[in-house]
Amino acid sequence: MINIDERKILKNLFSYILLIVLAVVILVPFFIGIWTSFLPTADILKGNYFSTNISLTNYLDAFTKTPILRYLGNTVVVSTLIMLAHLLFCSMSAYAFVFLDFKYKKFFFALFMVTMMLPGEAAIIPNFQTVKALGLLDHYSAMVVPALTSAFGTFMLRQAFLQTPKELKEAADIEGLNHFQIFWKVILPYNRISLITLGAYSFLGAWNSYLWPILVTFSNESRVIQNGLKQLQSEETFNNWGMIQASAAIIVIPTILVLFIGQHYFKSGLNEGAVK
Amino acid sequence: MSTLITNVCKQYDNNQGKTVLSNVSAEIETGEFFVIVGPSGCGKSTLLRMIAGLTEITDGEIAIDGKVVNNLPPKDRNLTMVFQSYALFPFLSVWDNVAFGLKARKHDQAEVSERVNNALKMVNLEDLKDRKPRELSGGQRQRVALARAVASDAKICLMDEPLSNLDAQLRIKMRQEIYALQRKLGITLIYVTHDQVEAMTMADHIMVLHDSKVQQIGTPTEIYKNPANEFVASFFGVPPINIMYASKVGAHSIKVNNDYQLDLDQAVTENELKVGIRPNEMIVEKAEELQSNATVQNVEFLGDEKIVHAKFNNGVMVSAIVPSDTEFDMFETVKITSTGNVLLFSQDGINITENKGGLVNA
Numbered sequence: 001m002i003n004i005d006e007r008k009i010l011k012n013l014f015s016y017i018l019l020i021v022l023a024v025v026i027l028v029p030f031f032i033g034i035w036t037s038f039l040p041t042a043d044i045l046k047g048n049y050f051s052t053n054i055s056l057t058n059y060l061d062a063f064t065k066t067p068i069l070r071y072l073g074n075t076v077v078v079s080t081l082i083m084l085a086h087l088l089f090c091s092m093s094a095y096a097f098v099f100l101d102f103k104y105k106k107f108f109f110a111l112f113m114v115t116m117m118l119p120g121e122a123a124i125i126p127n128f129q130t131v132k133a134l135g136l137l138d139h140y141s142a143m144v145v146p147a148l149t150s151a152f153g154t155f156m157l158r159q160a161f162l163q164t165p166k167e168l169k170e171a172a173d174i175e176g177l178n179h180f181q182i183f184w185k186v187i188l189p190y191n192r193i194s195l196i197t198l199g200a201y202s203f204l205g206a207w208n209s210y211l212w213p214i215l216v217t218f219s220n221e222s223r224v225i226q227n228g229l230k231q232l233q234s235e236e237t238f239n240n241w242g243m244i245q246a247s248a249a250i251i252v253i254p255t256i257l258v259l260f261i262g263q264h265y266f267k268s269g270l271n272e273g274a275v276k
Numbered sequence: 277m278s279t280l281i282t283n284v285c286k287q288y289d290n291n292q293g294k295t296v297l298s299n300v301s302a303e304i305e306t307g308e309f310f311v312i313v314g315p316s317g318c319g320k321s322t323l324l325r326m327i328a329g330l331t332e333i334t335d336g337e338i339a340i341d342g343k344v345v346n347n348l349p350p351k352d353r354n355l356t357m358v359f360q361s362y363a364l365f366p367f368l369s370v371w372d373n374v375a376f377g378l379k380a381r382k383h384d385q386a387e388v389s390e391r392v393n394n395a396l397k398m399v400n401l402e403d404l405k406d407r408k409p410r411e412l413s414g415g416q417r418q419r420v421a422l423a424r425a426v427a428s429d430a431k432i433c434l435m436d437e438p439l440s441n442l443d444a445q446l447r448i449k450m451r452q453e454i455y456a457l458q459r460k461l462g463i464t465l466i467y468v469t470h471d472q473v474e475a476m477t478m479a480d481h482i483m484v485l486h487d488s489k490v491q492q493i494g495t496p497t498e499i500y501k502n503p504a505n506e507f508v509a510s511f512f513g514v515p516p517i518n519i520m521y522a523s524k525v526g527a528h529s530i531k532v533n534n535d536y537q538l539d540l541d542q543a544v545t546e547n548e549l550k551v552g553i554r555p556n557e558m559i560v561e562k563a564e565e566l567q568s569n570a571t572v573q574n575v576e577f578l579g580d581e582k583i584v585h586a587k588f589n590n591g592v593m594v595s596a597i598v599p600s601d602t603e604f605d606m607f608e609t610v611k612i613t614s615t616g617n618v619l620l621f622s623q624d625g626i627n628i629t630e631n632k633g634g635l636v637n638a
């Protein structure tokens with residue numbers, strides 16, 4: 001018996017040590033980033049990471065000396081549009097795949113899934129040519145239009161809709177609701193958690209996208225934040241690392257906000273009591 | 277609005293064209309409490325869903341109030357449905373759940389609130405109208421589902437095993453409430469259940485379904501006293517009727533289970549037949565081993581009475597209801613006979629009892 005207990009304790013000890021090491025590995029760069037954002041660049045360049053010379057100057061500089069506010073605004077607009085478009089189009093297509101009967105439904109769904117298998121990078125050249133031909137380069141629409149819908153979003157919502165108790169739809173059928181009303185008044189409210197999840201996923205995905213925006217935007221009017229951060233490095237002859245760190249910290253804020261606000265909605269049991 | 281079901285059939289395309297219902301016909305009169313009962317898998321829910329319009333009809337005709345509704349969508353059939361799982365909208369309050377259908381049917385606001393408030397009052401849920409379904413107990417959720425049916429102006433209400441998720445006590449209470457509501461509102465209620473007690477206690481007419489066929493349609497009394505066949509006889513009554521083989525020994529007497537002789541009022545027409553004896557018509561007496569014909573296997577105490585399960589010496593099991601002050605022990609030897617108040621079935625299970633009214637007054 002004692003032997004087994006000892007082994008158990010050792011096993012636990014080992015697991016926790018491993019977990020702590022992993023946590024440190026993951027979190028330390030993050031904290032270094034936040035910490036250096038408060039330090040003057042001179043100290044950072046000297047490698048004086050334990051300087052006590054901390055201030056919010058870097059943040060002030062970021063907002064006053066660079067177009068970071070413009071970048072943030074651009075990103076908010078583009079990300080919000082993409083998120084709304086995903087919510088709207090993915091939920092509508094998912095509803096069709098679940099609740100409507102049409103010919104070749106399975107085939108079309110498979111086709112949808114196939115597009116998910118293609119890496120986005122593979123479509124960059126044709127997409128660029130299309131956007132260029134449409135004259136959308138260096139506009140918000142260059143970033144929004146190609147991302148209006150997402151096969152993953154449709155797939156995810158379809159799985160969620162399939163879990164909706166069929167009695168709810170039947171009850172609505174008997175009450176005489178049409179498809180649009182059922183979609184709007186029954187299916188969407190029932191699956192609001194999945195919608196919030198998809199919304200957060202799409203927003204963050206758009207917020208963090210880098211490659212496509214850097215190809216199709218050239219000016220500060222449409223540049224998004226991730227590219228803007230890169231821009232900060234090359235625009236200045238002398239790289240103000242403290243300010244760049246501060247900008248990076250600012251960029252991460254929405255991600256953290258979405259996580260914290262999102263967590264509030266991920267309480268289980270919201271749909272309890274619908275069916276037994 | 278009487279509902280007429282004529283030769284309705286249902287086959288599914290998959291499942292090797294399995295027949296779920298064949299040639300089901302019935303007339304359900306306006307304002308009656310009609311119960312469809314049968315063991316699970318007999319197609320009773322399918323029949324209800326076909327009346328509702330949620331499942332397509334393979335063959336036959338369903339007419340509501342003289343109008344064939346085979347191809348009418350559910351909403352145009354002017355009916356409501358209470359689902360086994362209640363089907364409440366978890367994101368709406370109790371009040372909004374009840375108002376849901378009325379709003380969808382574009383009633384004006386004043387009428388909606390009046391109907392909803394009345395319905396909630398009728399099922400005693402006024403105080404809980406702002407709660408969400410997840411904050412309600414099973415019985416309260418059931419009442420919300422009922423209120424939804426009550427608030428609707430539809431004249432036909434369909435219920436698919438609405439009480440099967442409730443515990444025994446609540447089930448009895450809700451049974452009475454549903455019955456009282458139906459009488460008060462005067463609606464036609466078509467009620468599906470697998471529980472024969474629910475069927476017996478509430479129905480004006482019962483349809484017994486088995487093996488995808490209608491076995492019998494009748495009032496609870498008719499079905500209990502004059503069952504069409506062996507299945508119907510054994511489906512109703514707790515504990516179930518004892519069915520045993522019997523053979524003719526005289527013009528008016530049979531030998532039951534090759535054991536004891538029973539004299540009957542009616543003439544015996546067949547040489548080999550089956551006899552059905554309700555447990556309360558069995559007579560159990562203590563007997564010495566040599567005079568006995570059975571052994572007690574188990575005794576259940578129910579308060580006013582006891583149920584004795586015994587095994588005849590040839591292995592056939594029977595149950596009998598005896599007064600609760602009689603004492604029987606397990607493995608005690610007994611002599612079992614019965615009164616002449618029995619049902620006779622042909623070998624195929626068809627009821628061949630002569631119906632003289634008072635013959636079967638079990």
